[in-house]
Amino acid sequence: MNLTIRPVDLEADRDILLNFHCRGNYESASPWARRMEYEEYRKKWLSTSQPESFLQSLAKSLEDERTITEIWEDEDKAVAYVWIAFWDIPDYNITVAEVNDIAVANAYQRRGIATQMLAHAEQLARERGAHVFRSGTGIENLASQRLHAKQGFETYHVLYEKLLVDDPTRNWTRGSSNS
Numbered sequence: 001m002n003l004t005i006r007p008v009d010l011e012a013d014r015d016i017l018l019n020f021h022c023r024g025n026y027e028s029a030s031p032w033a034r035r036m037e038y039e040e041y042r043k044k045w046l047s048t049s050q051p052e053s054f055l056q057s058l059a060k061s062l063e064d065e066r067t068i069t070e071i072w073e074d075e076d077k078a079v080a081y082v083w084i085a086f087w088d089i090p091d092y093n094i095t096v097a098e099v100n101d102i103a104v105a106n107a108y109q110r111r112g113i114a115t116q117m118l119a120h121a122e123q124l125a126r127e128r129g130a131h132v133f134r135s136g137t138g139i140e141n142l143a144s145q146r147l148h149a150k151q152g153f154e155t156y157h158v159l160y161e162k163l164l165v166d167d168p169t170r171n172w173t174r175g176s177s178n179s
């Protein structure tokens with residue numbers, strides 16, 4: 001493995017970004033959303049306005065020169081991606097660097113790539129003035145939880161939800177590109 005790092009190219013990397021982002025969303029989704037197979041979840045997501053919203057958020061984020069967006073390649077093959085955005089808490093003189101996305105292609109997982117990406121991003125975040133490095137994941141994403149714990153992250157916030165219907169996905173039109 002000969003890893004190299006390059007910045008994201010929003011147009012050329014469109015499909016790569018959508019695939020990595022959707023996978024991260026699914027792995028970090030609520031248990032009720034994860035009852036469906038990934039392919040079905042992905043098909044639904046791609047049929048919504050979410051992909052364009054995500055790409056617009058990424059483009060907007062890139063207007064901040066501190067933003068970190070990297071594609072890690074092995075021999076010109078995109079094998080991992082990370083997006084970290086910065087925000088300042090007004091009046092407190094605190095800058096937060098937040099991991100919005102981190103993902104490694106299936107065939108390259110468990111080889112320390114995400115660990116290297118987080119360490120690299122942390123270094124850049126320090127250099128760019130961040131005081132706090134934040135990230136988040138889903139309750140079922142044990143891989144991500146362990147990755148973060150190993151990198152020294154600590155839980156600072158807990159989210160709750162309560163289902164008010166048996167299956168919130170029941171009105172999704174399965175397999176339809178118009179849903």
Ligand SMILES: CC(C)(COP(=O)(O)OP(=O)(O)OC[C@H]1O[C@@H](n2cnc3c(N)ncnc32)[C@H](O)[C@@H]1OP(=O)(O)O)[C@@H](O)C(=O)NCCC(=O)NCCS
Binds near residue numbers: 025148
């Ligand atoms: C989470 C993810 C980024 C980890 O990437 P990776 O390159 O495989 O991670 P690393 O090889 O650096 O693993 C670091 C540690 O994380 C933990 N870990 C990683 N994958 C794991 C898995 N499948 N199961 C359990 N623990 C796991 C382990 O503690 C591991 O250390 P070890 O290999 O010494 O035991 C990767 O699984 C992924 O891309 N998943 C899909 C997208 C996603 O969920 N992104 C995170 C959204 S918050």
